[in-house]
Amino acid sequence: MISIDIHKRLHGAIGDMNLNIKLEIQEGDFLAIAGESGSGKSTLLRTIAGLEEASGVIKIGNEVWLDTKRSIPVQKRRIGFVFQEYALFENMSVLENLLFVDRDIELANELLDMTELYKLKDRLPNRLSGGQKQRVSLCRAMMNRPKLLLMDEPLSAIDPNMRNRLQNEILTLHKKFNTTTLMVTHSLSEIYKLANRVIILNFGKVEADGSPKEVLLNSNNGQKLSFEGELLDIVKVDILLLAIVLVNQQIIKIPIDSIEANNLKKGQRISINTNSFTLNLQ
Amino acid sequence: MSELFNNISFEPFLLSFKLALFTTLILFILSIPLAWYLSQTKSKIKPYLEAITALPLVLPPSVLGFYLLTIFSTNSPIGAFFDKFFDIKLVFSFTGLVVASCFYSLPFMIQPLQSGFEALNKTMLEASYISGKSIFQTIIYIAIPNSKPALLTALIVTFAHTVGEFGVVLMVGGSIPDKTKVASVAIYEFVETMDYNSAHIYSAIMLLLSFFVLLSVYIFNHKQRQKFTEFHR
Numbered sequence: 001m002i003s004i005d006i007h008k009r010l011h012g013a014i015g016d017m018n019l020n021i022k023l024e025i026q027e028g029d030f031l032a033i034a035g036e037s038g039s040g041k042s043t044l045l046r047t048i049a050g051l052e053e054a055s056g057v058i059k060i061g062n063e064v065w066l067d068t069k070r071s072i073p074v075q076k077r078r079i080g081f082v083f084q085e086y087a088l089f090e091n092m093s094v095l096e097n098l099l100f101v102d103r104d105i106e107l108a109n110e111l112l113d114m115t116e117l118y119k120l121k122d123r124l125p126n127r128l129s130g131g132q133k134q135r136v137s138l139c140r141a142m143m144n145r146p147k148l149l150l151m152d153e154p155l156s157a158i159d160p161n162m163r164n165r166l167q168n169e170i171l172t173l174h175k176k177f178n179t180t181t182l183m184v185t186h187s188l189s190e191i192y193k194l195a196n197r198v199i200i201l202n203f204g205k206v207e208a209d210g211s212p213k214e215v216l217l218n219s220n221n222g223q224k225l226s227f228e229g230e231l232l233d234i235v236k237v238d239i240l241l242l243a244i245v246l247v248n249q250q251i252i253k254i255p256i257d258s259i260e261a262n263n264l265k266k267g268q269r270i271s272i273n274t275n276s277f278t279l280n281l282q
Numbered sequence: 283m284s285e286l287f288n289n290i291s292f293e294p295f296l297l298s299f300k301l302a303l304f305t306t307l308i309l310f311i312l313s314i315p316l317a318w319y320l321s322q323t324k325s326k327i328k329p330y331l332e333a334i335t336a337l338p339l340v341l342p343p344s345v346l347g348f349y350l351l352t353i354f355s356t357n358s359p360i361g362a363f364f365d366k367f368f369d370i371k372l373v374f375s376f377t378g379l380v381v382a383s384c385f386y387s388l389p390f391m392i393q394p395l396q397s398g399f400e401a402l403n404k405t406m407l408e409a410s411y412i413s414g415k416s417i418f419q420t421i422i423y424i425a426i427p428n429s430k431p432a433l434l435t436a437l438i439v440t441f442a443h444t445v446g447e448f449g450v451v452l453m454v455g456g457s458i459p460d461k462t463k464v465a466s467v468a469i470y471e472f473v474e475t476m477d478y479n480s481a482h483i484y485s486a487i488m489l490l491l492s493f494f495v496l497l498s499v500y501i502f503n504h505k506q507r508q509k510f511t512e513f514h515r
Contacts, residue, residue: 074408075415080412081412087406089406100415
């Protein structure tokens with residue numbers, strides 16, 4: 001069991017706010033963390049990693065990482081962390097990037113095999129594509145044999161084809177290493193495909209918590225999942241009007257009615273909210 | 283032509299390079315932790331430290347030389363301490379020159395290193411901490427290898443600047459042949475004694491050396507940048 005109860009004052013782009021998060025996570029869970037930008041998602045992840053300070057308690061099984069008396073330094077937490085911007089060691093080859101974490105050549109080879117990176121093992125990071133870099137970053141994170149794998153929007157800079165493949169690899173590694181995984185993401189498909197639990201943060205607080213189905217489809221709890229996007233086009237397919245929306249490099253088609261269509265303009269920034277059965281565009 | 287050079291002693295040049303080599307090595311070791319601290323800290327004392335380390339850039343060398351002379355002299359507690367416990371005389375000695383040069387050339391080492399470290403990808407450093415590596419290991423294996431152009435600039439500019447210093451050296455070291463009479467001081471003396479021939483030769487050597495040192499830095503940095511952009515095509 002992982003227990004988190006942290007408090008931190010944040011100075012964000014939208015002004016100051018308090019991050020107050022209380023969470024219990026079962027070991028082996030895949031937890032997706034969603035919410036608008038500035039809601040405290042990354043800070044939560046970075047605080048758990050030990051990259052940022054906060055007051056409160058973090059307990060991983062029997063180990064106490066943070067309480068009033070102590071804060072275990074990031075080096076000793078032995079987590080896996082995947083950054084959105086890869087953060088590979090630029091001076092080291094793919095293999096050296098992995099071995100820098102732990103000189104376990106067997107594990108390194110196994111990971112490179114699994115992710116089909118073995119033939120690239122002697123390349124420097126700046127000779128790799130974005131997708132390849134992120135796979136290296138994922139392998140590197142597993143070199144710690146982490147109990148806890150943290151990922152901060154790992155796929156949002158990856159092109160859609162590669163994204164699908166990486167999602168599968170993330171899931172495979174999550175299961176194989178039996179880690180508890182926390183992933184910040186904006187993508188509904190990722191939440192659905194990967195996570196068994198999702199929380200939505202809003203202004204530093206957990207606004208919704210449950211299985212992806214409960215959280216994303218249930219309107220009774222009054223909480224809304226909202227995505228910002230750009231309306232690219234409205235097309236007519238038979239009697240149906242489809243809004244084509246770009247959200248985070250993903251094109252989403254959403255059926256709308258003619259009254260909605262009249263209120264929308266091409267190129268406009270819109271937000272998509274869930275209610276019980278359909279998506280609303282505003 | 284050979285006659286012309288026969289009368290020239292190259293001792294002052296050797297002394298200049300020896301001084302520059304010692305100063306550069308000592309400053310390199312001392313500056314890495316300090317430059318690292320300045321590049322990473324969010325502390326309120328940062329601007330004060332930056333201002334202090336940059337002082338030698340704007341202070342007249344005679345002012346710096348005067349203060350160092352005062353501190354190094356056996357009449358001051360510090361000078362007396364070194365004299366008594368280590369038998370080291372800091373005034374009019376080569377050791378004193380090295381210490382004085384370290385003060386004088388400090389900003390030329392600190393500033394390129396600091397901006398090199400500041401330009402490093404922060405998440406790359408965090409990834410190293412997450413990998414279980416200490417700050418020391420991160421500096422050695424990640425920060426230094428990834429800021430090679432800044433490192434080279436710092437080393438060479440510090441070296442060249444120390445070779446080129448004059449005021450501080452003259453104040454603290456005087457002009458003792460084979461001990462503290464470096465090339466720049468020798469040139470000054472030639473001019474004073476109206477030996478323009480020797481002054482010309484010394485000055486021309488200094489000019490050429492300085493030019494080639496700087497040229498090599500710029501060529502190296504240009505190539506590094508090219509290599510980098512090539513990879514990104």
